[in-house]
Amino acid sequence: MMNLLGEKSSRWEWRTNPNNTANRIFKRDMKAIDRLLIFDLKGPFAHFRKFYTSSSSLSYSFPPRTTIVGLIAGLLGRQRDTYYEEFSSSKCRIALSIRTPVRKIMQSINYLRTEKEDGYSRVDGVIRSFVERNITKYPTAVEFVVSSRLSEDIIYRLYFWHEDEGLLNELYERVRGKRFVYPPYLGISELLADIKIVDFIVSSESLREVDENGFVEIATVVNKDNVKELDFGTTEQTKILQYIDEKMPFEFGAGREIKRNNGFIYEKNQRVIRGRFKTSHLEIIYRDPEERRENILFMEQAG
Numbered sequence: 001m002m003n004l005l006g007e008k009s010s011r012w013e014w015r016t017n018p019n020n021t022a023n024r025i026f027k028r029d030m031k032a033i034d035r036l037l038i039f040d041l042k043g044p045f046a047h048f049r050k051f052y053t054s055s056s057s058l059s060y061s062f063p064p065r066t067t068i069v070g071l072i073a074g075l076l077g078r079q080r081d082t083y084y085e086e087f088s089s090s091k092c093r094i095a096l097s098i099r100t101p102v103r104k105i106m107q108s109i110n111y112l113r114t115e116k117e118d119g120y121s122r123v124d125g126v127i128r129s130f131v132e133r134n135i136t137k138y139p140t141a142v143e144f145v146v147s148s149r150l151s152e153d154i155i156y157r158l159y160f161w162h163e164d165e166g167l168l169n170e171l172y173e174r175v176r177g178k179r180f181v182y183p184p185y186l187g188i189s190e191l192l193a194d195i196k197i198v199d200f201i202v203s204s205e206s207l208r209e210v211d212e213n214g215f216v217e218i219a220t221v222v223n224k225d226n227v228k229e230l231d232f233g234t235t236e237q238t239k240i241l242q243y244i245d246e247k248m249p250f251e252f253g254a255g256r257e258i259k260r261n262n263g264f265i266y267e268k269n270q271r272v273i274r275g276r277f278k279t280s281h282l283e284i285i286y287r288d289p290e291e292r293r294e295n296i297l298f299m300e301q302a303g
Contacts, residue, residue, distance in 0.1 A: 032161075032163065033093065033161055033207055033209070033282060034202075034204045034207065035161065035165070035168065035200075035201060035202045035203075035207075036159055036160070036161050036199075036200075036201045036207060036282075036284070037159075037160045037161070037168055037171060037172050037175075037197075037200050037201075038157065038158070038159050038160075038197075038198040038199045038200070038201070038284075039157075039158055039160075039175055039195055039196060039197050039198055040099065040155050040156070040157050040158075040195070040196045040198055041071075041155070041156045041157075041158060041184060041186065041193045041194075041195055042153045042154065042155045042156075042193060042194045042195070042196070043153055043154060043185075043186045043191055043192065043193040043194065044146065044147075044153050044154070045144045045145070045146060045154075045186065045191050046059070046063075046144065046145040046146075046154055046186035046187050046191060047059045047142060047143065047144050047145065047186070047187040047188050047191060048060040048061075048062070048063050048064060048067055048145070048186075048187040049187065049188075050248075051248070051249055051258070056106075056140075056141040056142075056143070057140065057141070057142045057143060058143045059104060059142075059143040059144065059145055059187070060145075060246050060248055061098070061102055061104070061145055061244070061246065061266065062096055062098055062102075062145075062156060062221060062246075062266060063096065063156065063186070063187065064248035064249050064250070065094055065248075065249075065250050065251065065262075065299045066248075066249045066250070066251065066252055067187065068094050068096065068158060069083070069084075069087040069092075069094070069252075071184055071185075072087065072160065072171065073086075073087060074180070074181065074182035074183075074184070075171065075174055075175065075180045075181065075182065075184060076167070076170065076171060076174065076181060077181030077182065081255075081256055084251070084252045084253060084254070086167075087162075088251065089250075089251055089300045091162065091163050091164070092160065092161060092162040092163065093159075093160070093161040093162075093298040093299075093300055094158065094159065094160055094298060094299050094300070095158070095159035095220040095221075095296045095297065095298045095299060096156060096157065096158055096159070096220055096221050096299065097156070097157045097159075097219045097220045097221070097294075097296070098155075098156060098221070098266060098270055099155035099156065099157050099270065100147045100148070100149060100152060100153070100154055100155050100270055101147065101148035101149065101268075101269050101270040102145050102146065102147060102148060102154055102270075103145075103146060103147075103148045104143050104144065104145055104146070105143070105144050105146055106141055106142070106143050106144075107141070107142055107143075107144060108139055108140070108141055108142075109139070109140050109141075109142050110139055110140075111139075111140055145186075153194075154186070156186075157198065159220070159284075159296055159298075172197070172200050175195055175197055176197050178195070180195075198286075198288075198291070199286050199287060199288065199291070201284070201287075205285075206284065206285040206286070206287070207282060207283070207284060207285075208282070208283040208285070209280050209281075209282055209283075210280055210281055210282070210283050210295070211280040212276075212277075212280070212281065213276070214276065215229075215231055215274055215275060215276055216274070216275070216276070216277070216281060216295055217272040217273070217274050217295060218272060218273045218274075218275070218277070218281060218295050218296065218297050219272055219294040219295060219296055220273075220296040220297055220298075221264045221265065221266040221273075221299070222264065222265045222266075222273050222275075222277070222297050223262055223263075223264060223297070223299055223300070223301055223302045224245060224262065224263035224264060224265055225262070225263070225278075225302035226277050226278050226279055226297060226301050226302050227265065227275055227276075227277060227278075228275065228276040228277055228278055229275055229276045230243060230265075230273070230274070230275040231274040231275055233274060239271065241267055241269075241271055241272075241273070241274060242267065242268040242269060243265050243266070243267055243268070243273065244265065244266055244267075244268055245263050245264070245265050246263065246264050246265075246266070247261055247262070247263045248261065248262065248263075248264060249261055250262040250299070262299075262302070264299065277297065277301075278302075279297070279301045279302075281295045281296060281297050282295070282296050282297075282298075283295050284296060
């Protein structure tokens with residue numbers, strides 16, 4: 001990495017416009033974060049379709065905030081397109097970490113035409129279509145996210161807070177008892193996921209807001225607008241860190257209209273993001289001694 005003087009540098013500085021409207025909207029502290037629900041999503045395949053793809057369905061490496069909100073709303077039984085205000089960025093906080101290294105593979109899938117005029121509104125019509133092989137197929141290339149480790153599943157860890165304590169408690173009970181209204185899945189309904197509670201922190205003693213001016217290691221994906229400087233770890237003591245920037249939808253408005261897009265940074269090999277950031281971060285102290293302390297930044301934090 002070269003700096004402006006042409007000298008080698010292991011650090012990279014991200015500069016954003018201080019007058020950016022998004023920066024002003026998301027500049028909030030975390031004094032209200034006194035409880036946090038943490039759970040893991042696990043499955044062999046995932047597909048989070050990039051909004052700008054057409055014929056070939058490319059995938060993000062991790063679920064956008066809009067997908068996470070849809071997942072949580074489904075677990076609670078909210079109907080489609082009715083929950084955007086309830087889970088807006090002003091009412092809840094979401095963070096995500098990728099717990100396993102991931103890669104992408106391309107597969108060809110045959111979609112079937114199942115229109116009413118083809119007889120698919122009745123069971124006998126479906127059977128007749130298959131017996132007579134009167135089937136219209138649409139081959140489509142689809143990109144899937146899989147674990148880089150053979151025979152292992154992908155694991156995403158979600159951190160969720162909501163200003164409505166009753167909603168947070170209901171979600172905890174549903175996830176703990178696996179009493180979902182709609183089942184969890186990784187992007188599309190064919191890719192069902194297992195879900196497991198990691199911790200439900202209800203004590204502020206286990207959640208510590210830290211305002212760090214120096215470099216800090218963050219376990220979660222980071223909003224690009226929150227980055228001051230990134231360290232690529234090219235010293236002998238630190239492995240090289242590989243950061244990837246994904247632009248994705250951040251929030252939906254009425255009529256499923258995208259209100260805003262944001263860039264998010266993650267580390268390719270499931271290591272931490274080491275950098276300096278514009279906002280304070282949250283240090284989590286797990287009750288389980290096998291879980292290490294970790295630092296997180298919420299997706300809503302944009303400096």
